[in-house]
Amino acid sequence: MAKEIIVFVEQKDNEPRKVSIELLSTGRKIANDKGWNFSAIFLGNLDEKVFDRIKRYPDKIIHFKNTYLEHYTPEAFSFVVSEYAKNNNAAMILAGATLMARDFFPRLAVLLSTGIASDCTSIDWGQEPIKLIRPIFGGRVITELSFKTEPIVATIRPNSFPIESPADKDAEIIIQEVDIPDEIVKTESIEVTEPKKGKVDITEADIVVSGGRGLKAPENFKLIEELAEVIGGSVGASRAVVDSKWRDQSEQVGKSGKTVSPKLYIAAGISGAIHHIMGMDTSKVILAINKDPNAIIFNYADYGIAADLFEVLPVMTEEFKKRLGK
Amino acid sequence: MNIIVLVKQVPDPEAIVEVKGDGKGLEVEQKFTMNFFDEFAVEEAIRIREKNGGKVKVISLGGAKTTEVLRKAIAMGVDETLLLEDPNFEGSDGYSTAFVLSKAIEKSDYDLILAGKQALDDDAGEVGPMVAQFLGIPHVGEITRLEVKTDDNMVVVDKVIEGGKEVVKVPLPALLTTQKGLNEPRVPPITGVMKAMKSQIPKMDAKALGLSEEQVGEKGAKIKIERYLPPPKRREVKMIEGEPQEAAKEAVRILMEVERIL
Amino acid sequence: MDFRLTEEQEFFRKTIAETVDKMIVPKADEIDEKDEFPWDLWREFSKLGYLGLRYPEEIGGMNADPVTAMIFYEEITRGSVGFAQSVIMNILMGTYFVYRFGSDAIKERCLLPAMRGEKIATICFTEDQSGSDLGATRTTAVKDGNEWVLNGTKMWITNGPIADFATVLATTDPSLRMKGLNFFLVEKGTPGLSYGQRLSKLGCRGAITGELVLDNVRIPEENFLGDELGKGVVYVGEILDEIRVMTGAMALGIARAAYEEGLEYARKRVAFGNPIGRYQLIRAKFADMATEMEASRLLVYYAAWLIKEGLPCRKEAAMAKMFATETCLKVVDEVTRIWGANGFAHEYRPQRHLRDARFLLYGGGTHEILKDFIGRSVIGKI
Numbered sequence: 001m002a003k004e005i006i007v008f009v010e011q012k013d014n015e016p017r018k019v020s021i022e023l024l025s026t027g028r029k030i031a032n033d034k035g036w037n038f039s040a041i042f043l044g045n046l047d048e049k050v051f052d053r054i055k056r057y058p059d060k061i062i063h064f065k066n067t068y069l070e071h072y073t074p075e076a077f078s079f080v081v082s083e084y085a086k087n088n089n090a091a092m093i094l095a096g097a098t099l100m101a102r103d104f105f106p107r108l109a110v111l112l113s114t115g116i117a118s119d120c121t122s123i124d125w126g127q128e129p130i131k132l133i134r135p136i137f138g139g140r141v142i143t144e145l146s147f148k149t150e151p152i153v154a155t156i157r158p159n160s161f162p163i164e165s166p167a168d169k170d171a172e173i174i175i176q177e178v179d180i181p182d183e184i185v186k187t188e189s190i191e192v193t194e195p196k197k198g199k200v201d202i203t204e205a206d207i208v209v210s211g212g213r214g215l216k217a218p219e220n221f222k223l224i225e226e227l228a229e230v231i232g233g234s235v236g237a238s239r240a241v242v243d244s245k246w247r248d249q250s251e252q253v254g255k256s257g258k259t260v261s262p263k264l265y266i267a268a269g270i271s272g273a274i275h276h277i278m279g280m281d282t283s284k285v286i287l288a289i290n291k292d293p294n295a296i297i298f299n300y301a302d303y304g305i306a307a308d309l310f311e312v313l314p315v316m317t318e319e320f321k322k323r324l325g326k
Numbered sequence: 327m328n329i330i331v332l333v334k335q336v337p338d339p340e341a342i343v344e345v346k347g348d349g350k351g352l353e354v355e356q357k358f359t360m361n362f363f364d365e366f367a368v369e370e371a372i373r374i375r376e377k378n379g380g381k382v383k384v385i386s387l388g389g390a391k392t393t394e395v396l397r398k399a400i401a402m403g404v405d406e407t408l409l410l411e412d413p414n415f416e417g418s419d420g421y422s423t424a425f426v427l428s429k430a431i432e433k434s435d436y437d438l439i440l441a442g443k444q445a446l447d448d449d450a451g452e453v454g455p456m457v458a459q460f461l462g463i464p465h466v467g468e469i470t471r472l473e474v475k476t477d478d479n480m481v482v483v484d485k486v487i488e489g490g491k492e493v494v495k496v497p498l499p500a501l502l503t504t505q506k507g508l509n510e511p512r513v514p515p516i517t518g519v520m521k522a523m524k525s526q527i528p529k530m531d532a533k534a535l536g537l538s539e540e541q542v543g544e545k546g547a548k549i550k551i552e553r554y555l556p557p558p559k560r561r562e563v564k565m566i567e568g569e570p571q572e573a574a575k576e577a578v579r580i581l582m583e584v585e586r587i588l
Numbered sequence: 589m590d591f592r593l594t595e596e597q598e599f600f601r602k603t604i605a606e607t608v609d610k611m612i613v614p615k616a617d618e619i620d621e622k623d624e625f626p627w628d629l630w631r632e633f634s635k636l637g638y639l640g641l642r643y644p645e646e647i648g649g650m651n652a653d654p655v656t657a658m659i660f661y662e663e664i665t666r667g668s669v670g671f672a673q674s675v676i677m678n679i680l681m682g683t684y685f686v687y688r689f690g691s692d693a694i695k696e697r698c699l700l701p702a703m704r705g706e707k708i709a710t711i712c713f714t715e716d717q718s719g720s721d722l723g724a725t726r727t728t729a730v731k732d733g734n735e736w737v738l739n740g741t742k743m744w745i746t747n748g749p750i751a752d753f754a755t756v757l758a759t760t761d762p763s764l765r766m767k768g769l770n771f772f773l774v775e776k777g778t779p780g781l782s783y784g785q786r787l788s789k790l791g792c793r794g795a796i797t798g799e800l801v802l803d804n805v806r807i808p809e810e811n812f813l814g815d816e817l818g819k820g821v822v823y824v825g826e827i828l829d830e831i832r833v834m835t836g837a838m839a840l841g842i843a844r845a846a847y848e849e850g851l852e853y854a855r856k857r858v859a860f861g862n863p864i865g866r867y868q869l870i871r872a873k874f875a876d877m878a879t880e881m882e883a884s885r886l887l888v889y890y891a892a893w894l895i896k897e898g899l900p901c902r903k904e905a906a907m908a909k910m911f912a913t914e915t916c917l918k919v920v921d922e923v924t925r926i927w928g929a930n931g932f933a934h935e936y937r938p939q940r941h942l943r944d945a946r947f948l949l950y951g952g953g954t955h956e957i958l959k960d961f962i963g964r965s966v967i968g969k970i
Binding site: 012099102107136139143145146193264285299301303304305306312316323 | 337339343345352419420421424446447448449450451452453454455456458459460463464465466467468482486487488490491492493494495496497500547548549550551552553554555556557560561563564565566569570571573574575577578579580581582585586587588
């Protein structure tokens with residue numbers, strides 16, 4: 001039997017999650033290069049039109065059904081995927097590194113007596129052994145690893161792979177009732193509560209949009225708030241505007257405020273005083289917007305726009321709205 | 327209730343960590359601390375014992391210096407500790423670590439196992455669920471609230487899900503991994519510190535656990551680290567040229583397509 | 589020679605350092621700004637039980653040896669000097685003579701509550717006209733029946749204005765100078781006891797320093813703290829070395845706090861296209877600071893070890909205090925230089941360490957007195 005690569009597809013609101021599509025696109029390439037079969041696995045209740053978006057990537061789409069799969073439990077999900085993997089010569093099983101997959105994939109690995117690589121940022125399948133890359137120590141060190149056993153079980157960080165055009169053949173769709181022994185599933189979900197409308201603290205936010213003196217007046221912070229709202233970020237502020245009472249102390253980024261390390265830090269109208277820098281310089285990507293092309297902040301940023309923030313911010317907000325379909 | 331807590335000693339978040347020249351190893355500044363998320367696990371276990379009675383035992387796999395985190399647990403108020411120490415444990419991955427821990431756990435009675443959701447050196451978050459699978463018990467990951475229902479022999483927890491929370495019920499024995507917000511870990515009082523300073527830390531090696539060399543450490547690991555690499559250096563700033571509106575649109579394109587932030 | 593701390597001491601050091609980082613460091617700036625006694629922090633910290641550090645376990649203490657005590661003094665001072673002074677006063681100077689000579693009733697009333705943080709203790713040596721020159725003490729104690737009557741004014745009393753009880757140095761016979769000195773326990777609420785002006789200090793803010801005025805204060809016989817009259821100076825000698833080494837440990841704590849600020853700045857501040865830590869003159873500063881701090885550390889802990897072993901150490905204790913202080917003063921100065929103009933701003937910490945460090949010059953003995961003593965010791969009687 002030829003080997004197989006499996007991608008676990010996670011869905012949200014009847015849409016496959018973006019990271020799953022990234023992996024389906026990558027899975028297609030891996031399957032082509034290695035001559036492997038390629039299956040996408042769906043678990044639980046869903047509307048079958050969710051397959052439409054991705055049916056040109058895998059060879060097979062398998063939708064497993066069982067009452068125990070109607071709601072996520074680590075035991076049921078790992079059991080079903082491991083059974084399929086055992087019976088289909090799985091060489092590689094991938095999922096996006098979401099809370100769900102990172103929760104049950106380790107159990108899956110133990111069921112298959114293999115290892116697991118969590119939150120990987122890259123796969124090099126062009127050589128033997130296949131290598132995976134993942135960060136440790138919060139990204140201060142990168143590791144390159146390989147598996148001594150099969151299959152490779154890995155969760156992949158979102159935004160690690162591009163979504164490329166699919167093949168031109170539709171996948172075979174298989175809906176399958178599957179058996180899950182009662183004694184395996186013990187967890188029971190009681191209720192799920194809606195996302196809180198409260199603000200995410202800047203120290204925990206993935207995205208922080210900060211404003212400084214360059215905004216000229218407290219009302220103008222509206223531009224920062226709108227941009228933050230569209231991209232799901234939290235609002236930060238420089239010490240200068242907090243001292244001037246434009247913004248609350250809880251939003252202050254800096255040595256005497258809070259230290260943040262988000263995936264994206266946008267600094268608008270902030271010159272880059274050292275104490276501010278000390279509060280955000282470990283952010284993954286920093287974009288600075290300042291009218292003064294010699295502003296210190298550009299020494300610490302990845303990207304810079306030396307222009308008037310009043311002209312830049314609204315256009316960015318609109319552009320994001322368009323691209324994110326809001 | 328018998329509660330087992332799994333803790334790991336990790337380098338201090340401020341410790342300097344550098345890749346050795348040949349990429350085959352790491353130069354780590356010798357400053358260690360208890361893994362951040364494990365503190366919540368230790369604290370919660372002690373609180374459960376204060377309310378329901380029983381015993382808290384803390385187990386850690388590590389080297390000689392790991393006694394420090396076990397002493398910290400004693401200072402906070404746990405009843406027993408156990409250090410799994412053996413040169414053969416070197417080079418473990420998540421799998422062999424979880425395997426060894428599960429063998430040590432099997433030697434005790436337990437109703438509940440608590441562990442931090444992930445360690446801040448490996449950032450993997452694998453060992454907790456893997457231990458649960460090895461033991462054949464259920465687990466719930468990233469809990470922010472825990473209620474023990476002694477009469478029904480089960481626990482009800484809040485767990486983190488994307489942008490919200492889920493309330494989950496699971497019978498004991500079970501393993502739970504702890505997330506920030508579960509509690510506020512106590513500062514050990516001097517009486518605890520004194521007790522910890524005087525304590526003898528029991529140890530077990532592979533042989534005591536009934537395991538062979540092949541089953542543990544690097545030999546028992548399923549993953550091999552081929553090499554370490556330093557992170558990409560922060561580049562020179564890329565100034566985005568053009569009229570403000572054009573630059574703004576280009577910035578959005580870069581953030582979404584190149585940096586893939588959203 | 590094993591220069592290492594034992595595993596237990598290392599664990600203690602780590603634990604107290606983490607406790608300080610968690611509880612005290614976040615409040616240090618505010619304590620300095622407000623210059624008010626931090627009651628909430630005091631209560632929270634007292635609950636941990638560290639105020640009983642030096643006293644026997646049987647009465648609820650920790651029975652810590654001098655080396656362990658120095659570790660504590662160093663770490664807590666690193667967190668906040670103002671707060672540390674209050675804590676250390678309750679741990680050592682403010683309670684020692686009560687512990688040593690107090691009756692059971694006095695211990696019950698004063699020592700045990702002080703160990704729990706329920707009462708604030710202090711000690712009164714200095715007066716307007718006498719600091720180093722203890723023999724010139726003018727506060728008098730006169731026996732009248734079965735009471736002592738105290739008269740005088742004490743200055744520079746740490747937490748004097750809020751103290752529940754004070755150990756007061758007074759003379760029973762001024763003509764005997766040093767040999768007329770004795771310790772007396774004076775409790776809050778005793779008629780005639782009042783507080784004069786409160787002093788606004790350059791540093792160590794948060795410790796309430798003021799004047800204590802004794803106007804015909806009558807205290808019962810048992811409040812005389814001693815076995816015999818005239819032995820006050822001898823009794824001070826029992827803890828003089830520890831006080832000096834303790835001051836040295838405090839100097840280590842302040843130096844480290846400043847030093848770490850310097851490190852962070854050198855690593856992050858960019859000038860001429862590079863983090864300034866890459867430049868040789870900045871590196872030279874760190875080389876000097878690190879070397880002298882290391883030497884101070886060895887001298888302080890060596891002196892502490894001598895005390896622990898019961899070996900003579902008057903000279904070494906004086907040296908440790910002096911050297912660690914001089915090093916600390918250099919470190920806080922260098923760090924403000926490394927920080928450039930930012931070292932001049934209240935919003936950053938280097939200026940606080942610079943201000944706090946000055947108290948080390950006279951606390952535990954002025955350097956002029958210490959140098960005279962050390963010089964005399966090594967030259968000998970000629």
